[in-house]
Amino acid sequence: MINDIDIEALQGVVEQVKEDSANGMTSWGLTTVWKGGTRSDSQVSSFSVGGQTIEKDFNIKIDEPIELLGTNKYANPQEYLLAAMNACMVVGYAAACSGEGIEIESLRIETSGDIDLRGFLGIDPDVKNGYDEISYTVFIKGNGTPEQFQQVHEVVMATSPNRFNMANPINLDTKLVVE
Numbered sequence: 001m002i003n004d005i006d007i008e009a010l011q012g013v014v015e016q017v018k019e020d021s022a023n024g025m026t027s028w029g030l031t032t033v034w035k036g037g038t039r040s041d042s043q044v045s046s047f048s049v050g051g052q053t054i055e056k057d058f059n060i061k062i063d064e065p066i067e068l069l070g071t072n073k074y075a076n077p078q079e080y081l082l083a084a085m086n087a088c089m090v091v092g093y094a095a096a097c098s099g100e101g102i103e104i105e106s107l108r109i110e111t112s113g114d115i116d117l118r119g120f121l122g123i124d125p126d127v128k129n130g131y132d133e134i135s136y137t138v139f140i141k142g143n144g145t146p147e148q149f150q151q152v153h154e155v156v157m158a159t160s161p162n163r164f165n166m167a168n169p170i171n172l173d174t175k176l177v178v179e
Contacts, residue, residue, distance in 0.1 A: 005098035016050070023050040030060075038064035039071065081166075082111045086136070088162035093140065096152040102144035111136040134166060 001007070017024035026049045032042040044058040062077060064070025075083070086109040097104050112135055119129035140149055157163060 002098040002101060003094045003104045005094055007098055010095060010099065025050065032062075037071070038069050038076075039074075078113075078115065082113070082134070085134075085160075085162040085166050086111055089138070089156050089160045092156035092160045093138070093152060096155045097140075097142065097144065100144070100148060100152065102142050102148055102152070104140065104142040106139070106141045108139045109136055110139070 026047065028047050030042045030044045032040050034040050040062045042060040042062065044056050044060070046053050046055050048054065060080070061074040062080065063072060063074040064076045065072045068076070070076065089109060090107060093107055094104065113131040113133060115129075115131060116127045118124040119127035138153060140152075142149075144152070
């Protein structure tokens with residue numbers, strides 16, 4: 001065990017996916033329900049890996065700050081979006097460092113971005129309704145050399161699914177059902 005990662009189990013997953021790419025196929029989903037005002041709850045019921053469905057039971061509560069008409073009881077969608085990217089990269093750093101035998105003493109990622117509400121509110125069609133740029137800084141300390149940490153950093157930037165999703169356009173398939 002390095003960084004609380006079971007290296008043998010990690011290598012086992014890598015070998016399973018190398019042997020049969022179907023073992024590496026995952027599927028994720030959730031259902032979000034409006035709870036009134038700016039509140040919603042997202043229910044995670046399962047995911048699948050290698051064709052096997054794994055049951056889950058997580059509820060993610062979402063709100064907006066009071067200044068954006070919410071109650072400020074929970075993180076808002078932007079905070080969850082940034083947290084999801086950071087958390088995905090943290091997994092990548094922990095796994096990549098562990099695979100290289102590097103023990104992490106501390107790891108944090110500070111992320112920020114600006115959204116101009118004129119786009120979201122439909123005030124100015126020339127203003128984007130999302131981020132122009134997201135900036136993040138990774139702070140890592142451990143028994144690796146700066147060169148080793150740079151190599152791990154490059155691996156994480158190249159392989160993190162949520163970083164990829166934030167850095168590249170992805171297709172969104174949408175349908176509307178009026179009940």
